Amino acid sequence: MTDTDWNDYSLETQAIRAGHRRTHEDEHSIPIFATSSYVFKSAEEASLRFTGKIAGNIYSRFTNPTVDAFQQRLALMEKGERCLAFASGMAAIMAVGMGLLKAGDHVVCSRGVFGNTVILFTNYFSKFGVETDFVDLIDTAAWEAAIKPNTRFLFLETPSNPLVEIADIQALADIAHAHECLLIVDNCFCTPALQKPLELGADIVVHSATKYIDGQGRCVGGAVVASEEIIEKFIYPYLRTGGATMSPFNAWVFLSGLETLAIRMKAHCDSAFELAQWLEQQPSVAKVHYAGLPSHAQHELAKRQQSHFGGIVSFELTGGKDAAWRLIDATRMISITANLGDVKTTITHPATTTHGRLTPELRAKAGIKDGLVRISVGLENLDDIKNDLLRGL
């Protein structure tokens, strides 16, 4: 079967079968092509491949069959024309910036994005004359007001971390396009199993494959998915030169991660939903942030935009930081780590870890209270997760 046939299949099937071009060995599972370079049949063929006149592998910094299988599979699942894999989620975001931006350009970014994304824009792209303004994720009017004649793209994560606020992708895509900007969505929290930003009008999706795509906390990786034109013109040339390539071994791990993605996401979401409802009943919990709850400000939007509500639950304890630390320290099973998207449940105190470098004023502006705790709900038995939390509640 050729790869293009997989367009007619559903996401669950693409995730398991797409991307594998079987070799003459008739293998059933995708092999790891552990090779840095490729051999040409003649000097002429080498020359034709280098100039791009004929297709074919040259060097694994920019093409490798195992990495290519991952790219084709994720592109299909995101309903994008083409995907490029990177060494990490940050390398993928870096590639988008390096590929698209030039000195004098302007970016509008949501305030709640991943900490290193903020640092990339404010400390690094600024060195090369790119200015970034940060706006409230859910304030659509603020996005439009922040756009300038030199704005190149809008960048957001939805749901946000750790408050799981939801942005209206379609509305922001329309605003971006009305001003001749691109909309870039970091789809790490939902994955294509729950949300397909490109179908909603976004131009580029970026991923940290490290999270739910791996799903078992093993490898670091990232990806960019977009139209053939955007990838070929802006992203691929940077990957080839910048060199933040995904290794074939990591691609192989992510390929098997994708195979179970849909079924894992469903289980993560089911447990998170039940845990959020249970947390709302606890007397020491002041507020639960979960888009599946009718109390969530963007509950209706989440129902429209996502097929399920996600695996991340945040909640505020009435007792502030002391209560949050006590809860975290009382756990025996849940892992105290900032990572997420793992089959293992993880617990984080955002105010003193992921958002600890922000000033107290910026933290307050971002809505990160001292009593806030974030849980990435894993696939252990839900009663065991509840019991582990109950010890400290």
Ligand SMILES: *Cc1c(COP(=O)(O)O)cnc(C)c1O
């Ligand atoms: C982790 C993460 C990243 C960065 O990905 P790495 O693979 O750690 O480089 C970017 N965006 C979001 C939303 C993340 O959670």
